[in-house]
Amino acid sequence: MVKDQFPELVVAALIFNQKGKVILLKSHKWRNKYVIPGGHVELGERFEDALKREIKEETGLNIFDIKFVCFQESIFDSAFWKKGHAIVFNFACKTNSTAVKLDSESEEFVWVSLEEALKLPIEPYSRETIKEYMKKKIKNIS
Numbered sequence: 001m002v003k004d005q006f007p008e009l010v011v012a013a014l015i016f017n018q019k020g021k022v023i024l025l026k027s028h029k030w031r032n033k034y035v036i037p038g039g040h041v042e043l044g045e046r047f048e049d050a051l052k053r054e055i056k057e058e059t060g061l062n063i064f065d066i067k068f069v070c071f072q073e074s075i076f077d078s079a080f081w082k083k084g085h086a087i088v089f090n091f092a093c094k095t096n097s098t099a100v101k102l103d104s105e106s107e108e109f110v111w112v113s114l115e116e117a118l119k120l121p122i123e124p125y126s127r128e129t130i131k132e133y134m135k136k137k138i139k140n141i142s
Contacts, residue, residue, distance in 0.1 A: 007073075007085040011051040012038025012126070014092040014114075014133055015063055021113055022130075023059065025106035030123040034110070036130075038088070047089055055093075059109070060101030063093040070132045072125050090129040 014022050014036055024034040039054035041047060048066055055063050069090045100109055112120070114130050122130075 005085075007087050009041040009047075010038060010086045010088040011041055011047050011054060012036050012088055012090050012129070013051055013055060013063065013066070014069065014090070014129065015055065015059075015061060016092065016094050017098075017111060018096060019111075021111040022117060023061070023100065024110050024112060024117055024120065024122065024126070025058065025102070026108045027106055027123075029105060032107070033121045033123040034117070034126065035123050036090070036126045037106075038090075047091075051091060051093075058103050058105060060099060061095045061097040063095050066091050066093040069129055069136065072128065074125060088125060090125075090132075092133055 012035075016022055023037065025037055026032060027035050029035075037055055037058045038051070039058065041050040045053075051066060052063055055061055069092050071090065072088045074084070074086045074088065102109060110120075114134055117130055118127065
């Protein structure tokens with residue numbers, strides 16, 4: 001019997017520090033390119049709660065002032081390390097935290113301006129999220 005399979009719900013965020021820079025993580029899951037942090041939504045979990053949990057797990061940062069940016073769909077994209085179908089909800093938010101504590105999914109991190117981020121080797125979905133954010137220029141974040 002074939003088990004039903006469904007797209008995975010994922011949340012991710014452009015996290016702005018007090019200097020208006022965003023954090024990017026270098027991830028082996030994205031072929032050692034930079035990504036904005038995020039992860040899977042668990043069953044019964046609200047998007048905002050999932051985002052706070054995932055960001056805390058991946059970076060140690062506490063976030064607030066969460067604003068929706070855009071959603072994207074990734075269907076068996078070879079840019080990711082394994083086959084899958086994900087619907088990603090991207091947000092922008094702030095942090096007052098200064099201490100970053102990476103989990104095992106990331107090798108390093110950088111704090112950069114949005115313009116600097118676009119010059120780095122960044123995976124395509126994070127790049128599009130940054131461009132969409134810059135186009136909309138969501139109020140009260142950066």
